[in-house]
Structure formats: structure tokens, C-alpha cells
Amino acid sequence: MSYSREQMAERAAREICPGSIVNLGIGLPTLVAGYLDEGSDVWFQSENGLLGMGPFPYEGDEDPQLINAGKQTVTAVPGASFFDSALSFTMIRGGHVDLCILGAMQVAANGDLANWAVPGGRVMGIGGAMDLASGARRIVVLMSHRTKKGQPKLVSQCTYPLTARGVVDRIITDLGVFDVTDDGLQLVELAPGVGADEVRGATACDILGLDG
Secondary structure, three states: OOOOHHHHHHHHHOOOOOOOEEEEOOOHHHHHHHHOOOOOOOEEEEOOOEEEEOOOOOOOOOOOOOEOOOOOEOOEEEEEEEOOHHHHHHHHHOOOOOEEEEOOOEEEOOOOEEOOOOOOOOOOOOOOHHHHHHHOOOEEEEOOOEOOOOOEOEEOOOOOOOOEOOOOOEEEOOOEEEEEEOOEEEEEEEOOOOOHHHHHHOOEOOEEOOOO
């Protein structure tokens, strides 16, 4: 047994402090907003120029001009602000985003992040990932523990092109939650029904705390 995608998103939502400014990466992280408590006063920022991003619109209410960085139609909450990309990235690079939750293809034991290209695969461009990884105050990675081919995504050293070095603070996968420390990856919690041996077999680096 392991976390489902929805359970992973719900677990990641618990990382968000009330009143914070949060950027959600494309893919699985976009589900996180749906698990926040009402009235949490969280402001979602999109690097294409929106602070105060709301939930996905109902079918028929979509505005094609109101999209997130992944080109999905979204809504804007009361008090939202719109601005150009230059100001958006000034906000990111200036350290005004409290938390960024994003996906990854690999994370190394020292917090190195690779999330934009797989060697030999289709390259879509790094987008805003490099700026977010380096500029946000805290980085949480939300990803499956293994690739579709069963290869570990938690590794001793990244073999994919890096997004940023030593930036990841916490990793949430379908098998558990792990922190990046000066001594390596530290187990925070295991997903229900997941044992230490399963995590070891799915991971290509040491994890502290697996032995209890």
C-alpha cells in the first residue's frame, strides 16, 4: 500500500502555512490547492503574472485569457493582482514566495533538484523552475518514488540535467515523507502500509531513520 495521488496532494497541503504566498508546479502539485482549509488566507502565485489564483473553473465558465503557468484555465480570488512576467520573476527572485511545491525527475541526497529534462527525451525548456527553485524560501518536492520504468528518483547524485543545487527541503512521495539534512535524507514518516524494506528497494541512496 502507498499514498494515492490525492493523498500525496493532501499531505503536501499540510506544508502550507496560513497567510503564505505559494507557487504550485505543473502536474501533481496543482491538486494541492484543493486540500486547503477554507479561510486559510493562502495566496497562490503563478509565474506568468497572477497573485491570487483561485480554483479551476466549472465547465462552461472558463476564461481562455486566465491561465496558470501550465496553460490550464483558472480563476482569480477577490483581491487578486495581475502583472507582467518581469514583475512576477522579480517577486520570485526577491524571495517573496514563501513556498514552492513542484515535481521532479530526480532529487539527490544533498537536495540537488533535476526536474526539467530527461537525457534523450523531449525537452520542453526549463521554464520558471530554475528561478523558483533558487528564489522561493522553501522547496517541497511532490513526486512518485520511482519512474514508470521502476527506477529510483531519490538518488545519491543526479544524472539528469540539474535545475538547482542543494535547494530541496522536503520530499513527499507515494512511499513517505523525507527531509534533506546536512547528513543526507532523513525519514519523516512512511505512507500507511509501507515498510522500510520497500523504501530501501526503491531508493538509490541511504535514508536515515529507516531502522527506527
